[in-house]
Amino acid sequence: MVLIDEEGNSIHAQVYPPVDELFRTRVKEGGVYTFSYFRVRASNIYFKPVENDQMLVFTKWTKVEEVLVVPPAFPMYAYSLASPEQLQARIDSRTQFTDVIGVITAISSIGTTQTKLRQGNSTKRTVTIQTPSNILLDVVLWSERATAFPADEVHKDGQTSPQVVLFVGTLVKSFGGMSLSGSSPCKWYINPDIPDTRKLLASAKPGYKPIVWSEGSSAAVQKEPAQEKKSLRFWISIHLSIIKLSL
Structure with a gap:
């Protein structure tokens, strides 16, 4: 807790x-x-x-x-939002979970991938966000976290207005350049009533582009099989x- x-x-x-x-x-x-x-x-x-x-x-x-x-x-x-420097320093580190916030730009369909820690395929979904530092970042949700994310509702609402998401409890991974992995400890809050959300909404509304469906990683090309790790x-x-x- x-x-x-x-x-x-x-x-x-x-x-x-x-x-x-x-x-x-x-x-x-x-x-x-x-x-x-x-x-x-x-x-x-x-x-x-x-x-x-x-x-x-x-x-x-x-x-x-x-x-x-x-x-x-x-x-x-x-929550404690990670800076770009902290994201880089935490790549493939197990020491601390990472919290990020951003405007959702793309959501993938649920897919499967082979991981090193499990036999068989694992379910995953990728949510791409644009952080306050204008970094495009993939958040890969695994197993029940992938199916629990309200993708249809968020995509529908994201056709007319920006959707800000706060992810907590993720790990920074090196596959695909840099991305976040969200398994059982990961939670999210859509448009939470916090100052960071209001700032992002104000900056995202001018020239806003609707959320798109993506078939995979949007921020970077995945170069190796994903590894799922859980607390x-x-x-x-x-x-x-x-x-x-x-x-």
Whole structure:
């Protein structure tokens, strides 16, 4: 899980089996909660979803209380956009997940490809975005992430107005020059109500071109078989009210 407090501070949290079943129905994305009686330890070495040296571990003694009256200014999204320099530095790195935002320019049909980590073919879909730095970037969604992306709806809406997408939980890959890989930890938010979206919409509306369907990679030509890598942890974004916790 990724938690964010009222001041915008974010931290990673994990729940290990079998305790995860205790929280599966009690903690939902978009909810605001007060947590107590949890462990604090050094963050994971690999697949860090946020830039924080510490993380939380929920146990069977962890208490959860939902906050019903949410402050109006409570942040709704936990993300840290990667700069072009950071994207280059994270190519083929497993250390940290990467968050990006951009205007969708093309969406591919669902296809299959052979990967090195699995026998048989893997399902994939490519979403091409134009970042605030005017970089065309392919985001390759795998397996159920490929089928879950609302491609038809986004394509339809993208015929008349720009569609901004915030991708979180991706890995930067070197195939096709540079692209992003989105497997089970990846999430997206279409036209999220954040300042970065408003800036992109304002810059994209003049001369906007409708989203097109693509049969494959639009930003670059794929030069080698794609490699799918996944985090071993289930990962969601929720919102947290942290009381008496020093990070």
